[in-house]
Amino acid sequence: MSGFDFGVAAGPGSPREIAPQVTWLPHFVATAPLRDAIDRIAAAAPFRHLVVPRGGRMSVAMTNCGTWGWHSDRRGYRYVDVDPETGRPWPAIPPAFLDLAARAAAAGGFPGYVPDACLVNRYAIGAQMGAHRDYDELDMSQPIVSVSIGLPATFLWYGARRTDPPVSVLLEDGDVLVWGGSARAGYHAVRKLKAPRGMAPVTGDAPLRYNLTFRRAR
Ligand code: MD6
Ligand code: FE
16 A cells, blocks of 8 residues: 555645546535535435445445436446336436536546436445446446545545555545546545544534536446
8 A cells, every 4th residue: 555645635726637537626616506406316316325236235325317327236237217216217417517527527638528427426424435447338438527525535546456556535525536538447446434523413514425426328
């Protein structure tokens, strides 16, 4: 474990390439409107802890908006156009999300981005995502745009081999990560979400992190 540690952004900042074609956009977006939109999405398509093919449940709760939604069960991982939980199509991607995804993709070097899927992840304290790569999309020439909202989390970028030492970035509220091209199939993970120091036990926002990952699924 001797990968480079990018730590925390100093402020709204210039794009930083943490690895070839993996661009970090610190404090790129104001997140209050995004949270409201997430609440509306979750009212139509509730968060759920998906079952993985081996049988366990993910610690991260998920839902989707868009034409396609990412789904997992005993049969495997795939995109579905009807929410298996509700029997209805996924809610549409809000126009503000599409605009954000396109602006971020362009800042990361991928102009003209039009995603058709947006996975919404919700992390409670202790939730984590093991090393994986996003590999269920048809056109791997399209980038992924990932937006972080709420509590900070340590994101690990391994790249081509999950055994390589990872680069580490603390993703904070409003940070965006864009990757594509040679990095599109890279391995990555999110460390177990930590409770903030001095967290008020009763008042204040729920101690959560949300992540939006936009993809072109089909
Ligand atoms: C997360 N993100 O940040 C999990 N995947 O909560 C991902 O797994 C991810 O951020 C593909 C592209 C960008 C990502
Ligand atoms: Fe991923």
